[in-house]
Amino acid sequence: MENIFKRMNLDTLGIGASIICAVHCALLPLLFAALPLLGMEITEHAILEYCLLLFSFVIGCLALGLGYWRHHRRLMPLLLFIAGFALLLMGHFWAEAVVLEYAAICVGAGVIMAAHFINQRQRHSCKVHKHH
Template sequence: MGENISRRMNLDTLGISASLLCAVHCAVLPLLLGALPLLGFELAENEMLEYGLLLSSFLIGCISLGRGYIRHHRRVMPLLLFAAGFALLLAGHFIPQAVLAEYYLICFGAAGIIAAHLINLRQSRHCRVHKH
């Protein structure tokens, strides 16, 4: 039964969605910084939201990519892309630098994570370890 649930809710799709949400949050939010206080929103200063997005992206990625590696394709490329993308995300959030550098680090990090999920999804569908 657990396998049926995980088949219906594809973790790679969830990981792609989480990474896109994080990228949109990080890309659009600086553009709206002037308007948010006028509207009563404090999203820019909400560290819990930042940590929640990072944690969910990391957990979903580890579960999805780990499962794809172990059960399906045994290819390391999605894992390496995910690790590089997540390292860029962390650098963009926690290493002090100019705002433009932060924007690029986060965008490239999210793109790396999305690419890792897409490759994992494709390689899991063309499974070499198990015969379907």
């Protein structure tokens, strides 16, 4: 199992998950608005939302936790991830206005991507291990 984590770049997977989340949040309302015009109705997409949040959280914890413990011991990526995920949760569960909801979700996804980028950069520039 540990061998899989060494070969797989979890930060790239986390960035991809954040991009998928942002695209999902931007395009899904447009798709739902267009579906009644096409004669289709889908009203419940909460399971997809929860799955994306869970996937983003698990990948973020793995990538940033492993980066912290194995490579750089810097808190900035972890703190950014916590802040970004808090914004995602606020947008999904506590925002009362639609504009605030989308703003919190988009900013949260961007902060999570920044955490992964910083973690990836710090993993490759650490002084403890020799990277090629």
